[in-house]
Amino acid sequence: MRNVDAAGLGIGDDYPPRIMGVLNVSEESPYDPSVYDDPGEAAAYVDEDLIGEGADIVDVGLESANKSFSVLSAEEELDRLDTAVNAIESVSGDAVFSIETRYAEVADEALSRGFDMVNDICGFADPEMPNVCREYDVAVAKMASPPDLERPGALEDVDWAERRSAEWERNASYADYIYDALKQNGLTDKTIVDPAFGGWSEEKTLEDDRETFRRLREFRGLDRPMLVSINRKNFLRSINDRSTEEALPVSLAATSMAVERGAHIVRTHDVAETRDAALVGDTFARERIRDGDGIRIEELDVTTTDEARRHIERLGGDPDAATACTMRVFELTGLTRDARRALASAAADRNAVFETGGDGVLLAGKPADLSAIAAVTAERAPEFGPTERQLRDILG
CATH class of the missing domain: 3.30.1370 (Ribosomal Protein S8; Chain: A, domain 1)
Incomplete structure (x- = not known):
C-alpha cells in the first residue's frame, strides 16, 4: 500500500488515521453547524471546533452535494471561493486545507490561492482534474462516481453492460460498481479513494452501503489510501432507528471498524469523538508493515477470495489463483x-x-x-x- 503526502501530512498505513473536518460556505448545505458565509466566523469555527478538536484536514465545500439541490456551475462555485480563501487565510491553527469541487477550473484557482489538496466528488468526471492535481503535485480524494458532472455517486444509473459486458453486469454487485468506478479515468500517484457512502441516488439502498462497508478491505487492492465519509449516514442510523442528532454512537462504532479494515481518513462533523474512535480502531488493527532486514514486508489484509483477487489483479497475476490465497x-x-x-x-x-x-x-x-x-x-x-x-x- 503506497502512502500519500498531502502538503507534508503523511497518509497511509505508515501513519495514524487522519481526521477530516468539514466547513461549508454553501447556504444550502443541510448540516447547519458547519455552514458559514462570514470568513471570520468560519475561521473561528475551524480553529475551535475542527483543528482545536484534532482535525488534520479541513474540507471546504462550496456547494451542497445533496442530490435534491441544483448543481452549481464552475462560475457559481468560483463566486463563492473568495469566502473560502478569506476564511482559511484567517485560520491560526495548522491543518491541510482541501477544496471540495467537481471542476478542474475551480480546483486550479483554489490551489493557486492557498488550498493544499482536492476532494473530487465526481471521480475525475472533469478529465482535466487529474492533470491539475499532478501539475500542483497535490493529494486528491476521488469519490466513486459516474463520468458525469451532474450526477455524483449515482452508480446505479450507469449502463454497466455497455461499459463492461452484459455478463459482468449480471454477476456484479454494488461494491463491484464502486471498485470499477474508482478505476475509471485512472488514479494519480497521490490519489486517495473514497467508496462513496451515502444516498447519492434514489435507487441506492441501505444494503448497498452495508455491502460496501462489509467489503471495505477490497478497496485496498487499488493500492491507494482510503477515505470514508460515514458520519451519521442513513445506513448506520437505520440499524437502531436513530435520528441524525442521535446517530453519533453508531457513527463512532463504524469509524473504529472502518479504520481496523483499512480506512486512512475519516471525514466527519464530530471531530473530537471521531478521532478517539479512529485511534481505537488503529490500535487494534493488525500490524501490516514490517521490515525484513531491509526488505519491506506487507501483510495484505485478506480475509476473502474477493479481497485476494483484487491484489492479484493489481499485480497483474492470474485472478483464479485467489482461491488458493485464503x-x-x-x-x-x-x-x-x-x-x-x-x-x-x-x-x-x-x-x-x-x-x-x-x-x-x-x-x-x-x-x-x-x-x-x-x-x-x-x-x-x-x-x-x-x-x-x-x-x-x-x-x-
Whole structure:
C-alpha cells in the first residue's frame, strides 16, 4: 500500500488515521453547524471546533452535494471561493486545507490561492482534474462516481453492460460498481479513494452501503489510501432507528471498524469523538508493515477470495489463483455418522483440516477445496445436501 503526502501530512498505513473536518460556505448545505458565509466566523469555527478538536484536514465545500439541490456551475462555485480563501487565510491553527469541487477550473484557482489538496466528488468526471492535481503535485480524494458532472455517486444509473459486458453486469454487485468506478479515468500517484457512502441516488439502498462497508478491505487492492465519509449516514442510523442528532454512537462504532479494515481518513462533523474512535480502531488493527532486514514486508489484509483477487489483479497475476490465497474454517455440529465419515474421507482426499471431538467437527481449507468436499459428501451422504447448499452460498 503506497502512502500519500498531502502538503507534508503523511497518509497511509505508515501513519495514524487522519481526521477530516468539514466547513461549508454553501447556504444550502443541510448540516447547519458547519455552514458559514462570514470568513471570520468560519475561521473561528475551524480553529475551535475542527483543528482545536484534532482535525488534520479541513474540507471546504462550496456547494451542497445533496442530490435534491441544483448543481452549481464552475462560475457559481468560483463566486463563492473568495469566502473560502478569506476564511482559511484567517485560520491560526495548522491543518491541510482541501477544496471540495467537481471542476478542474475551480480546483486550479483554489490551489493557486492557498488550498493544499482536492476532494473530487465526481471521480475525475472533469478529465482535466487529474492533470491539475499532478501539475500542483497535490493529494486528491476521488469519490466513486459516474463520468458525469451532474450526477455524483449515482452508480446505479450507469449502463454497466455497455461499459463492461452484459455478463459482468449480471454477476456484479454494488461494491463491484464502486471498485470499477474508482478505476475509471485512472488514479494519480497521490490519489486517495473514497467508496462513496451515502444516498447519492434514489435507487441506492441501505444494503448497498452495508455491502460496501462489509467489503471495505477490497478497496485496498487499488493500492491507494482510503477515505470514508460515514458520519451519521442513513445506513448506520437505520440499524437502531436513530435520528441524525442521535446517530453519533453508531457513527463512532463504524469509524473504529472502518479504520481496523483499512480506512486512512475519516471525514466527519464530530471531530473530537471521531478521532478517539479512529485511534481505537488503529490500535487494534493488525500490524501490516514490517521490515525484513531491509526488505519491506506487507501483510495484505485478506480475509476473502474477493479481497485476494483484487491484489492479484493489481499485480497483474492470474485472478483464479485467489482461491488458493485464503482459508476458511467451519465448525459443524449435528452431523449423522454417515455424513461425518463421508466428510472426513473427502477432506482427507483434498488435504483439508478435519478435526473432531464430541458432537463437533472442525473443517478448514481453501474455498474451492471446501466446496468440492461438501459436494462429494452430499453425494455419499444425501442428508448432507442442505448443508452443502448452505456452505456453497457462504463460500460464493
